[in-house]
Amino acid sequence: MLGPVLALKVRHTPPDLPHPMTVDIWSYPTGQRLLEVSMRVPPRAAFAAMAEWRDFLTRQRLVPDRSELTKTLAMLRLLSDELTKNQPGHDRHQRSAASW
Numbered sequence: 242m243l244g245p246v247l248a249l250k251v252r253h254t255p256p257d258l259p260h261p262m263t264v265d266i267w268s269y270p271t272g273q274r275l276l277e278v279s280m281r282v283p284p285r286a287a288f289a290a291m292a293e294w295r296d297f298l299t300r301q302r303l304v305p306d307r308s309e310l311t312k313t314l315a316m317l318r319l320l321s322d323e324l325t326k327n328q329p330g331h332d333r334h335q336r337s338a339a340s341w
Contacts, residue, residue, distance in 0.1 A: 244270060244320065245270065246267055246268065246269055246270070246316055246320075247267070247268040248265065248266070248267045248268075249265070249266050250263060250264070250265050251263070251264050252264075255297070257297065257300070258293060258294075258297050259293065260280045260281075260282050260286075260290055260293070261280070261281075262278055262279065262280045263278070263279050263280075263281075264276070264277070264278050265277045265278075265279075265312065267312055267316060269316060269319055269320070270320075270323070271319060271323060273319065275312055275315055275316070277312055280294060
């Protein structure tokens with residue numbers, strides 16, 4: 242069985258940020274967590290919102306992960322790795338050709 246994965250979502254507007262943001266946190270059975278924060282703004286405000294967002298992260302001393310991996314794909318990979326690790330006869334040091 243894969244899971245369970247606890248996923249929480251909240252919408253929030255910090256006092257020093259002009260746009261509302263959506264915060265998702267996913268807690269995996271392994272204890273790892275993934276946090277995603279997003280904002281929705283009109284297209285004409287995108288560049289200004291991006292600059293405001295970077296300033297906000299800097300003030301909060303947060304460094305974003307530059308990964309392009311979606312929450313769902315990250316979760317599926319993590320759970321798949323856990324499932325594979327627990328299979329009888331699995332050599333945890335063995336690598337597939339795709340991982341080289």
